[in-house]
Amino acid sequence: MFHKPNALLGFGTALLLLGVVLPHALPVAxxxxxxxxxxxxxxxxxxFVLWLQPxxxxxxxxxxxxxxxxxxxxAMIAYVMLLSISLVLLKRIEEPAMRALVALLPVxxxxxxxxxIIRYIRDADELQRQIELEAVSIATALVSLLYMAGGFLQLAGVIGVPAGVAMIWMFPLVCMIYGLVKIVVARRFQ
Structure with a gap:
């Protein structure tokens, strides 16, 4: 039986190989x-997260x-495309208003x-909604705690993370931690 995690692992491996091998075989930017x-x-x-899920x-x-x-x-494909376009255009545009517009393209x-995500959670059954909302709440609290700890370390001069980098990684970090927390929360309901 070919399971979804195996398919994703195979597809992910193929893309990883394309990203590593293809540029050496062909001229790729x-x-x-x-x-x-x-x-x-x-x-x-x-x-990996799908494989761990109960x-x-x-x-x-x-x-x-x-x-x-x-x-x-x-929407994710459009995000990747617009982010790539935005990064290329920002190197060529000087005017602040246009830079702001181009910078906000991926939003x-x-x-x-x-x-x-909201429609999925809203339309799920009660148990699934409880799992989703508990996982996103815990993930948001953990990332907020991590962000605050990072702020204290930044103020103390222990680390030096640019503000833009910290801001950009907030949403992806919430998503990643949410995926891991959802596994733990779902196991409680088995």
């Missing part, structure tokens, strides 16, 4: 390699999961991702 490595790494992490961790209906993927995947697809 560095940012393309980065995008491929990012996709491969994200799929790999997603497969069987009842995502007990939503097939229709709900399909709708979620129909909304989530195109609209992330808003669509959030819409897909």
């Amino acid at each position: 560095g940012w393309v390699r980065g995008v491929l490595l990012g996709f491969g790494g994200a799929l790999y992490l997603g497969a 069987d009842g961790c995502d007990a939503s209906t097939l229709g709900l999961r399909r709708r979620y993927l129909r909304e989530f995947v195109p 609209a697809p992330i808003a669509m991702v959030l819409r897909a």
Whole structure:
């Protein structure tokens, strides 16, 4: 039986290989390699989280999961594309108003991702909704604690993380920790 985690691991491995091997065989821009490595790494992490999940961790209906993927995947693809375009254009644009507009290009697809997540949680059954909301609450609290601890270390001069980097990584960090916390929360309901 070919399970979803195996498929994701295989797909993630293929993208990782494309990101590492393809640039050496063909002339590929560095940012393309980065995008491929990012996709491969994200799929790999997603497969790992999916593999760790207990069987009842995502007990939503097939229709709900399909709708979620129909909304989530195109928005994430648009995000990656607009982020890449934004990064290239920001190197060429000087005017502050245009720089602000170009810098905010990737925000609209992330808003669509959030819409897909909210609709998924809203339309899930009560148990699934409880698992999702408990996991996102704990993840948000943990990342907030981590961010605050980082702020204290920054003020003490122990670490030096640029503010923009810290801000950009907040949402992805919440998503990653949410995925891990969801495994623990779902196991309680088995």
